[in-house]
Amino acid sequence: THFGFQTVDKHEKESKVANVFHSVAQQYDIMNDLMSFGIHRLWKRFTIDASGVRPGNKVLDLAGGTGDLTAKFSQLVGREGKVILADINSSMLNVGRDKLRDKGLVQNIEYVQANAQYLPFEDNTFDVITIAFGLRNVTDKDMALRSMYRVLKPGGRLLVLEFSKPEHELVNKAYDFYSFNILPKMGEIVAKDGDSYQYLAESIRMHPDQETLKSMMEQAGFEQTSFKNLTGGVVALHKGYKF
Numbered sequence: 001t002h003f004g005f006q007t008v009d010k011h012e013k014e015s016k017v018a019n020v021f022h023s024v025a026q027q028y029d030i031m032n033d034l035m036s037f038g039i040h041r042l043w044k045r046f047t048i049d050a051s052g053v054r055p056g057n058k059v060l061d062l063a064g065g066t067g068d069l070t071a072k073f074s075q076l077v078g079r080e081g082k083v084i085l086a087d088i089n090s091s092m093l094n095v096g097r098d099k100l101r102d103k104g105l106v107q108n109i110e111y112v113q114a115n116a117q118y119l120p121f122e123d124n125t126f127d128v129i130t131i132a133f134g135l136r137n138v139t140d141k142d143m144a145l146r147s148m149y150r151v152l153k154p155g156g157r158l159l160v161l162e163f164s165k166p167e168h169e170l171v172n173k174a175y176d177f178y179s180f181n182i183l184p185k186m187g188e189i190v191a192k193d194g195d196s197y198q199y200l201a202e203s204i205r206m207h208p209d210q211e212t213l214k215s216m217m218e219q220a221g222f223e224q225t226s227f228k229n230l231t232g233g234v235v236a237l238h239k240g241y242k243f
């Protein structure tokens with residue numbers, strides 16, 4: 001692949017991912033809207049609805065970046081609840097914190113810089129964990145899933161929103177063309193950073209497909225796992241429970 005991700009060691013992947021998100025943080029929200037034609041908002045809305053978050057819940061928005069999900073959860077959990085926006089990258093966290101504070105969302109949100117593989121929380125802490133467009137950037141996904149399982153309360157659920165494998169070959173081809181030809185050019189023009197967007201395209205291509213991710217969740221201990229394809233499988237929302 002362009003960055004030889006099959007052969008580079010995990011430290012190289014980690015620093016590459018760190019550089020990408022330090023570099024794109026300021027432009028991240030506008031690029032999301034441009035690259036997905038605004039559709040990422042619908043995918044996130046679907047995730048919020050499927051999460052079943054209620055007043056008083058404790059929610060972890062992992063790899064939460066600039067906090068789109070956190071903003072909605074903060075309203076849903078109310079004064080009695082808590083949302084933790086955790087991300088490995090300080091630039092993304094800073095942009096997220098500024099954005100949410102500007103919206104007046106301050107009461108029930110905490111910001112934690114953390115690696116999904118080594119979550120710094122007690123066992124059985126959260127009612128709901130979400131990880132949106134984050135898992136594919138994590139070096140050891142199995143380890144991260146086990147870590148999420150550990151910090152979830154019994155009865156709690158994990159939702160993984162991530163790019164996946166389009167159901168139809170034609171969509172797959174069109175999507176590949178878009179990702180590898182158009183997306184890096186948009187990154188170059190708007191964010192002045194084609195390489196980072198080339199990386200994002202690579203990471204989407206290499207992410208496990210629907211069934212593989214479902215079995216990885218089961219391996220980590222999750223039960224009643226399921227997924228729902230969105231936009232023809234360009235994105236999938238996986239769900240699993242801890243009992």
Ligand code: SAM
Nearest residue numbers: 021063064065088089092115116132133134137
């Ligand atoms: N969830 C947000 C959203 O949907 O808009 C942000 C998604 S952004 C594409 C991916 C995020 O994953 C980045 O903010 C990045 O810093 C974070 N990330 C990458 N590797 C991580 C890790 N090992 N642990 C925690 N966060 C990580």
